[in-house]
Amino acid sequence: SALGLDGKHARSQAEAEEKSKAEEMQKAKQRLEAYQKREQGVTETLSGLLGPVGDDDTTAEMEEKHQEIKYITRESIGAGKRVLTIADTKGPGKIVLTQDLSNLESRTATNTYLKPKSYDDDAENKEEMPEATVHRGIIKLNLRNLHQCTVVVKCKIITGTIEISHCEDVTLIVEGDDATAATIQADLCTNLDIQFHDAPSGKNIPLRVRDTNSGPTTTLFWGQDVNDRIYHAGVSNLRVRTYRDGFVDLETTSDYKKNGAKAVGNAAAEEVQFVTSVIEDELITERVLKPGDSKEIKQGARPMTERELRELEKKKSQIEEALDEKLKDLIQIKEKNGGGAVVKEVEKKAVEKEEVIEEVYASATKEEIEAIVSSIEDQKAKGNEAFTSGEYAQAILLYTMALDEAARLPDVSNVTEKLSTSVVSEPLEQLFPRHVILSNRSACFLKLGHHEKALKDGSDAEILNPAYVKGVFRKGLALHAMGRYREAIDALAKAQKVEPKNKQIKQALQFAEVRLHQEMRKRMET
Numbered sequence: 001s002a003l004g005l006d007g008k009h010a011r012s013q014a015e016a017e018e019k020s021k022a023e024e025m026q027k028a029k030q031r032l033e034a035y036q037k038r039e040q041g042v043t044e045t046l047s048g049l050l051g052p053v054g055d056d057d058t059t060a061e062m063e064e065k066h067q068e069i070k071y072i073t074r075e076s077i078g079a080g081k082r083v084l085t086i087a088d089t090k091g092p093g094k095i096v097l098t099q100d101l102s103n104l105e106s107r108t109a110t111n112t113y114l115k116p117k118s119y120d121d122d123a124e125n126k127e128e129m130p131e132a133t134v135h136r137g138i139i140k141l142n143l144r145n146l147h148q149c150t151v152v153v154k155c156k157i158i159t160g161t162i163e164i165s166h167c168e169d170v171t172l173i174v175e176g177d178d179a180t181a182a183t184i185q186a187d188l189c190t191n192l193d194i195q196f197h198d199a200p201s202g203k204n205i206p207l208r209v210r211d212t213n214s215g216p217t218t219t220l221f222w223g224q225d226v227n228d229r230i231y232h233a234g235v236s237n238l239r240v241r242t243y244r245d246g247f248v249d250l251e252t253t254s255d256y257k258k259n260g261a262k263a264v265g266n267a268a269a270e271e272v273q274f275v276t277s278v279i280e281d282e283l284i285t286e287r288v289l290k291p292g293d294s295k296e297i298k299q300g301a302r303p304m305t306e307r308e309l310r311e312l313e314k315k316k317s318q319i320e321e322a323l324d325e326k327l328k329d330l331i332q333i334k335e336k337n338g339g340g341a342v343v344k345e346v347e348k349k350a351v352e353k354e355e356v357i358e359e360v361y362a363s364a365t366k367e368e369i370e371a372i373v374s375s376i377e378d379q380k381a382k383g384n385e386a387f388t389s390g391e392y393a394q395a396i397l398l399y400t401m402a403l404d405e406a407a408r409l410p411d412v413s414n415v416t417e418k419l420s421t422s423v424v425s426e427p428l429e430q431l432f433p434r435h436v437i438l439s440n441r442s443a444c445f446l447k448l449g450h451h452e453k454a455l456k457d458g459s460d461a462e463i464l465n466p467a468y469v470k471g472v473f474r475k476g477l478a479l480h481a482m483g484r485y486r487e488a489i490d491a492l493a494k495a496q497k498v499e500p501k502n503k504q505i506k507q508a509l510q511f512a513e514v515r516l517h518q519e520m521r522k523r524m525e526t
Helices: 013-041 059-064 099-103 306-327 366-388 392-406 412-421 434-448 451-464 469-481 485-498 503-525
Strands: 043-047 068-072 083-090 093-097 105-108 133-136 140-153 161-165 168-175 183-187 190-197 229-233 236-244 247-254 273-279 282-287 334-337 340-343 347-349 356-358
Touching (some): 161 168, 236 273, 366 434, 392 434, 434 451, 451 469
Parallel strands (some): 093 140, 140 168
Antiparallel strands (some): 236 247, 334 340
């Protein structure tokens, strides 16, 4: 033991590294097991709803079978169960997840480490911690080993996630204002038909009609946001359709073999991942890049395609070019002076003239600016993930942190001056597009019913870049929610002018016009 051979201490650096890796793997395994145990504790599994999975039936036997319909309500779910798994059943028949499931409640405990922010002499300062967040609906839906049946989803899915595996001759219909299924993962299925009937996007902001008993109205339909996606691997004969007002709007088919999936090394062809999503008003299927093919370029937690990699590379190149353009004549010299940094003016010789000119120097180097931009991107990506998960308050915090980080950029004085004028004119050239974050935060405020704050962020986004349609659109939604219909129509008309083919903007504008006419009619009657 004196020589370190007792097994407690590594005998070499390589052995120490191996031991460290083994410990990390063990910890990861324990975390995974703990997660699986927690999920099992909240999972309700409904098996054999339409009958057991047995021998194949003949066509005559299939025709004789009764087309049974099973309705799933809150009474079908055990106490505390919020993840629903429907498994091991064979039709023909239909399983309907009713809107009643949207009334299931789940509570997210408050993070006690996050204290409410306070301001000097602010009457609205709050010292108490906010209450636990209440979410309604089921957390996730799993469909496993289903055959010859239709599953209809009409309820709210908090995470917007449906996982489908080992299914054959199955139709999945997502329909209605409540049914949010932003992300679907399908694996090892045959003859899978996925339909979205006026189903909302994962980033839909329900537009409630004032002074009526009608529920929320969808303003963003599935496929109209970049995060609305169907991932699939090993799926033969996949069909995807979106419906609007009862008619097919978009349609596509896919098959992993026809898409070129091939076995590579130990990985089977069925493991090759594809994604189907709406791109420029068309349903397109693309191959998902493997982790090592993304060249260390990230876009949050979402898997990336070759097209998206090219777009991100182009965006990165544009940012670098913009930085080079802004900093090409700027030189910074820092000297220590009592612990602080002093920026000195230096002299530079002109290329064409022998005269000496005085330069104005930046407050940050190119490397420092790139580091700040990278930090902003990280906070923004985390905010987007929180939004997708329905954690709107958390998303607001992350977007605010991103904007605070952006305030460290050298162009902050130009941004502040532009916002102080409240004048909508030409887009302001920025080192980072703050209007995107403001627009995203505006969407969060709309989700939480903070319409004035949503209006402020949407208006600021428009001031910084009037051509960014989402900022103008969310400004219009905020005005509509506040009952300021005439102003809402003006804002939504501007958004439609930027994107005249955008169905979402067109519908919101029609809602605002209807509400304005109703309001005018009421005034005339009184």
